[in-house]
Amino acid sequence: MQRPSQINSPGTRKGRPVSRQVLADHVYEELLESLMDGRLEPGATVSIDGTARDLDVSPTPVREALARLEHTGMVRRVALKGYRVAPVFTREDFAELMEARLAIEPVNARLACARLTPERLAQLEQAVTDLKTAPRGPSFAEYRDYLEADERFHRLIAEQTGNQFMVAAYAALGGQVQRFRLFGGVGITDAENAIAEHQAVLDALSTGDPEKAAAAMAEHVRKVRGRAIADAPES
Amino acid sequence: MQRPSQINSPGTRKGRPVSRQVLADHVYEELLESLMDGRLEPGATVSIDGTARDLDVSPTPVREALARLEHTGMVRRVALKGYRVAPVFTREDFAELMEARLAIEPVNARLACARLTPERLAQLEQAVTDLKTAPRGPSFAEYRDYLEADERFHRLIAEQTGNQFMVAAYAALGGQVQRFRLFGGVGITDAENAIAEHQAVLDALSTGDPEKAAAAMAEHVRKVRGRAIADAPES
DNA sequence: CATGTTCAGATCCTATAGGGCTGGTACGGA
DNA sequence: TCCGTACCAGCCCTATAGGATCTGAACATG
Known part of the structure; x- marks a missing residue:
């Protein structure tokens, strides 16, 4: 005491x-x-x-x-x-996660688009900017800021739906969490592509067309899955 | 000690x-x-x-x-x-919950349909049977079994997707939990309709057509929303 | 009467002690 | 050498004690 x-x-x-x-x-x-x-x-x-x-x-x-x-x-x-x-992610775990993200995140993008404000848009732009400027050194620690910005972007969209349950569902995917561990041993090779896709999602949101936003998000998730599976280890 | x-x-x-x-x-x-x-x-x-x-x-x-x-x-x-x-559900909370369920549960139905086994189908049939036979007295306690069977039906479908993240997302909606409280003060008046809709979802799953299953689930959720909003209190 | 003060109880939070179990190691006997 | 037993350390789990803060009521003062 x-x-x-x-x-x-x-x-x-x-x-x-x-x-x-x-x-x-x-x-x-x-x-x-x-x-x-x-x-x-x-x-x-x-x-x-x-x-x-x-x-x-x-x-x-x-x-x-x-x-x-x-x-x-x-x-x-x-x-x-x-x-x-918790044990490491297997390839199956990763596939399941992407399947779940594909079910949830485009919906988030659609809902967020409908109630987008200039202030919120600015937050998203900031996240994308941080994504572009974050260091991407060889060691894991140096990816920290990059991953944080990535996660922030997706979380912001979830929060901007204004739907507490969608936020909870997104959080249940371990948005903040599992992704960090997932790449712990793999390394990140798709930063350039991912940045472009995030920008595309942001642009789609800016147009105010919910369906465009949902489509852009869906494409992003699918491409992440494709790239990650391509260079995933045997495990 | x-x-x-x-x-x-x-x-x-x-x-x-x-x-x-x-x-x-x-x-x-x-x-x-x-x-x-x-x-x-x-x-x-x-x-x-x-x-x-x-x-x-x-x-x-x-x-x-x-x-x-x-x-x-x-x-x-x-x-x-x-x-x-936690404070009571407002009408807005309820709308958000249904919006989220609408995003997640049809996907669950689609995925579950794809890998349905006779054993799992039997579990779902059991849940629907329990739903039909459960007492529905006037007091809340007497609805316990009914609500339990209802929740079990939906949770089984989530689990049968075989996707741990969809299960987590469904659980994040408070599947086991919020629904009990939601109707705590309202009372349940739509049992007959809901039972029919659960049966419809079950039938759609039995056909093995994933899109049918998803559609049936979506319709169920929409109708639940419609009925509940109709006789919800002001609050 | 209004306002400030004091004090007691309730509450959160943390540390500590100790019971029961488990897993591994050392030791003694076959 | 091999096997069984005893012991010990570490762990989980729970109870208890005590410090810090807050609340509210009783009380005193202007």
Whole structure:
């Protein structure tokens, strides 16, 4: 019972030191980062007590963080055995993911198109710009910003539908998450093509024609699938 | 530290008393039941310590159960304030849910149709049979079995796609969950119609024509939306 | 009467202790 | 050498204690 007083850096006189942090949130994000960076390899066990020691906290917030994480599909829990990092994506998993994206994302594009505002359009343009300017070095870490912009673009479209359930459905695909892991070992070779397709989706949205937007998104997803399957490892 | 010895009713000589239960799982299901039955009204606060006292457990498993529940949309968490039951469905929420179902469920029907086996078909037939025979009394509790069969029918189709992500997307809609609460105050008046439509979906699946199956499912969802909006309260 | 203060209870959050189980290792006997 | 047993460390799971904050009511003061 010594740390709580250290969390809020004292000295801020009043009005919430920006935001009192809950330790479980911090643990959650820390674990998420480890998972996306590949520091936690698929199949590895995630010990509750162990990570508590590593992060220098008690097991209680770790339990809470893992309970939340489980619902994202990143880790799996076995009743009295603990948590394990979810296994790697197989080619079949990837095909299933693309099938699901093909069912959901064009709908999102159509709905988002119908209620597009200049402000929202600007956000999408920013995402595409970031996509173009993000470094694409050889190591995985250097793709981080690129992948983040990619994910942001798709998530923004989901959010711009204004439909909470479509957002939830998109999130269930692990939009933020699985994609990072998917390419963890593969490498990304289709950046140039993907950027052009994102631009095409953006252009289609700008025209205000929902069907065009849906078609552009569908084509993008199909092409991503095609390219990824082409140079996927045997696995 | 006295209860663990009571959980596994001693006397079973060996081989796991069917399954050692984890308290958090029990709390989870208990809370879920309270939420679906309406005992926990929308907007009510769910105190961690309080429910721990009610269920006669410690706060630790309650925290874990609530962390999982949050991801289903049944409860919302505010960082240092606690959990509250999610607010009631508005008419707009309902419209959004139906829009999302319309995007996802016909696809599920199409995919499920393609890989339908006799065994799976039998499961679906069982669900429709249960739907027909379930009691439909005036009180909410008496609709329990009916709603369970309804949900099971749709979930089976999602699972029969063999696509884990479509299952996840369907689950994100709160398939198991939101529907129970949705009608909590409204009452169900469309059982006869809905049963016929489920039968129609089942028939379409039996023909083995994926497009027929998708169309039947789309029509079902649209009609549910139409009927529910017709006799929905102002709210 | 209005307003500020104090105090008690409730609540969230975290740390710690300890029970029960499992898996592996060392050791002793056949 | 091989096998069984005892032991030990690590893990999951739960309970309990205690600090920090918030709420609301009782109370005091202008």
